[in-house]
Amino acid sequence: MTDYSTQKLQCYCCGKASEHSVLMSSNTHGSPDLDQRPPKMHRWTIGSWLQECPYCGYVAPDIDKGDAKARKFLDSDEFRVASLDPSPDPVTRRFLVRAAQRAYQGERRLAFLSTLSAAWVADDANQPTEAASLRLRAARHLEGPRITSIDTRLLLLDVLRRASSWEAAEALTVELTAEELGYPFAEIVAFHRDKIAARDDGRYTIGQALEGKPPPPTAAEDQELIKAIARHIKIVPNPRRK
Incomplete structure (x- = not known):
């Protein structure tokens, strides 16, 4: 069973209020994929995993929460570039904006995971070429010091x-x-x-x-x-x- 609730949330970064569909419950019956993509039912909620402020573009699991680092990211060139990503799918773009924020903050594993989530969106849209491209993009976030x-x-x-x-x-x-x-x-x-x-x-x-x-x-x-x-x-x- 999957339940949603429509809630008005005040953006942490700009202070403006907007309505969002908030996931209240779901289930994870079944085995996840080897890349931890959730089984059906739960993975179909992926469009609600991130929220986006329609005024300032802040992206987060809960836009009414954040910190000084989030506000700093909104003033960066990295945010402006990510916000202009040509992906026609708004869910994909939200994950890529979130990945850009994580990378900007030096959290390369979280940037990798956010980009991988964008690949899952392409999987469900039956876009194998786009999904493969996004997976390679995710892998690039882990380049550098050896991962242990x-x-x-x-x-x-x-x-x-x-x-x-x-x-x-x-x-x-x-x-x-x-x-x-x-x-x-x-x-x-x-x-x-x-x-x-x-x-x-x-x-x-x-x-x-x-x-x-x-x-x-x-x-x-x-x-x-x-x-x-x-x-x-x-x-x-x-x-x-x-």
Whole structure:
């Protein structure tokens, strides 16, 4: 069940009020994709994950909340460029504006995730070329210092494979395999390795990657470990309101 509420919100940055459709509840039944794209029902709410002030252009999960950094971004050239993004889809553009803000603030992982969300919009619109382009754009946010986070690199691996960036995907697979990861990360990397070898850029879920590969008996008996694994592989936050 998905419920929305229309609310009048005062923009944190400019102080003007406007009406917005606010997501109140949804469900996440089913396995997310390997890039953490939510299953149906919840992913269909993606248009409400970000709000945009129609007066100043501030984009945020809740435009009535913010900080000094958000106001500073609105005065930047980066904001003006992002606001003029030629994407005809307003939901895509909101995610790209949000990504630009995160990048401006030095939060490259969050910029990566926001751009990846824009790719999900293209997925649902059946625009594979645009989705691949946005995935490569997301990957560029992670260029620079080496990423040590396993969850972020697993997301990046799926992004590179889905964008048919085979050489980069293969290199990341080799890097992750050499680390001798435990369950379920090693199984997910092995799944990607097989798909990359077959030049398969299709969409797959975490459930599909782990099908027929149950946790080792010792891990299955350790409920706290199982909970920790579940938290670790589900890293993209849900919408901010319930």
